[in-house]
Amino acid sequence: MVEPLAIAETNELGLSFDSAILASNSTDIDNNNSFYALVIGINDYPNLDRLSGAIADADRVVKFLSTNLQVPLDHIINLRNEEASRAAIIQGFFKLRDDPRIVKGDPIFIYYAGHGGSRREKRNSGAANEVQVIFPYDYGGQELESDRLINCIPDQTIATLLNSLSEEKGNNITVVFDSCHSASGSRDGSGVFPSMQPRCAPLLHDIPCDLDDDILGAAPARQRKSPACGSREKAWEQDQQGRFTTALLEVLQSCPVEKLTYHNLIISLPDLINQSPHCYGANKSRVIFNSRISSPQNAYIPVTFEREALTLGAGTSSGITSGSIWELHLSVAYDSQPFGRFTAKGPRVSTTTLTPFTEEDKRSIELILAQKSRLQLRLYARQLNAGTGNELKVWFSPQAARMLFHDSDRETSQISMPSKHEVGYIHHSREGADLEVEIHNIDSAPESLEVAFSICDSIAQAHGVSKIEQRKPAQRRNVESVLFAAARWNWHLRRINEQHIKEGRHSVIEMGMYKVGQSIRANRRELFQDPESVPVTYDEAGTAGLVEFVARSRDLYGIKLSNKRSVPLYVSMFFFDATDFSIVHLFGHSASNGQGDPELPADGELFIGDAVDGGSPLKFTIPLTKKVEVGHLKIFWSTDPLELDHVPQPSAFDSRSSRGVTKVSKHRVMKDWGTVCLTLVQHSPSER
Helix, strand or coil, X not given: CEEECCCCCCCCCCCCCCCEEECCCCCCCCCHHHCEEEEEECCCCCCCCCCCCHHHHHHHHHHHHHHHCCCCHHHEEEEEXXXXXXXXXXXXXXXXXXXXXXXXXXXXXXXXXXXXXXXEEECCCXXXXXXXXXXXXXXXXXXXXXXXXXXXXXXXXXXXXXXXXXXXXXXXXXXEEECCCCCCCCCCCCCCCCCCEECECCCCCCCCCCCCCCCCCCCCCCCEECCCCCCCCCCEEECCEEHHHHHHHHHHHHCCHHXXXXXXXXXXXXXXXXXXXXXXXCCCCEECCEEEEXXXXXXXXXXXXXXXXXXXXXXXXXXXXXCCEEEEECCCCCCCCCCEEEEEECCCCCCEEEEECCHHHHHHHHHHHHHCCCCCCCEEEEEEECCCCCCEEEEECHHHHHHHCCHHHCCCCCEECCCCCCCCEEECCCCCCCEEEEECCCCCCHHHCEEEEEECCHHHHHCXXXXXXXXXXXXXXXXXXXXXXXXXXXXXHHCCCHHHHHHCCCCCEEEEEEEEEEEEECCEEEEEEEEEEECCEECCCCCEEEEEEECCCXXXXXXXXXXXXXXXXXXXXXXXXXXXXXXXXXXXXXXECCCCCCCECCCCEEEECCCCCCCCCEEECCCCCCCEEEEEEEEEEECCCCCCCCCCECCCCCCCCCCCCCCXXXXXXXXXXXXXXXXXXXXXXXXX
């Protein structure tokens, strides 16, 4: 199993000061007397361009919290203009951390409206990385009793403050920044009016390498954040208010927060010219302000009406298949009622055409189109199933087949796929099956019989771990809960770009594994100056590799991706656990209502787990009772943004997530996507 280490997640994974939402792990907010907030708004910077709407935005946020969510005013720390000094902002985090009224797990909301900025600086590791910052009111002023200038607040400082807060009060922390760090301009000049002003500023002074050393002694944590724009965009204010905050509050006031996830909140924001708000973090499926509740349904994907056709904002790179069935909704509330079913036709790399499933569905969409402007139409799709041809092939022993099915249900050609499951399964002969199902204790009393599952995987079989230790009662309902999870797991693990196979193309991404450091003690680690390469054996195409190593709990790992193309790529990484069919999202952090930012630069590299821009290192462990475990690290890449928030799933055997996981080019480019996968054979230290 794999677990991201809880350390600083700066920039993309942790902090990026564009208009953004950092999603939280929250608790129940039925009693909002347990809700606490820090709200910051700065207009009148003495040494930076003045803003006109940041204070108004902060005040509107407070009004929403106190009126709509009934948060007591004495639970909200308010900092405006000169009150929002560097010392006061940092102290605001400490006040939340030390507030005895806040019980671990209570929802905490942090909001900042003001200038942001960025610069490439050398971190403590010596590597140059983009440092993203927010500016306090007194930026550039003189420190009392010192000749030092008052500096900005860098991303690492914010990450560390959040970690300190989360260690004391839990991970139910939501952070919103209505600012940006791009001081170089928007992607284009369209849609920018004289009355619009960006919330970004240049760094006027160097950032000392020892800045906030007194704070950085703590290990940063992982929250979720939403910036207001991509890294090449600006967060804009117009008519004395931030466009991102205005849009955010409109959505929050129009949809019950207890039915809204972070992902669905972001995609429901209206289009903001030259601004693409996005959400960072691994828990985007969580209900906002509530870490104990995830949406029981798949994530929504936006649908637009283009060229007289309904267009789904996802394609083959996101796993969309021709013939898949989708429900369309008018609201992003996770329990909203669909108005019709639609079929995917001819998916492209990043978009897919949807057509009505029945004549009644056709009439439903025609009625909606007649009532709404097609330019303003906002629809949201949720997948019901992935169509046929992707089913899990299951062999049932004769005893298991008799126990679980009627005679009429045992036809090998029959597809079992109730509408609520993405991927189904078919009865198959033992040869060529993906999974085997047998009765474990055939001589037991009928009420005590259990079913055992075995993965038909050559690597797992070679290491003697093809049989899954966990079992289910020999009842069809219980067994099928595992089969549908396994079907979905197998589909996302095995799917590739078939066109690359036909053309004999080599992988455009090189994927290497490195040991990057060691854990010293709880929440402390030592990173190596020169990461140690872990041997990987690849296939001829370079898209599938095998790694065998000893999984010691103290060892920390990272994944280095090298882009061999001259265009930037979006990437997302998942861990597929072969012990329980869970899928854990490890990297690929942004849900956006616009283009978002590619993670892997053109002809460049990305080091996932470098404890800086690539997020937390990975730690692999296996139970003391096991000698070997097999899992898979899979990278999905695309020239267009990926819609993969629907991929993660918990263990098929219990309600917990996988064990131990806590964790553009100006010219036209050819759209493409692909995958790279490492199979990890993890040996117990006691065996080596």
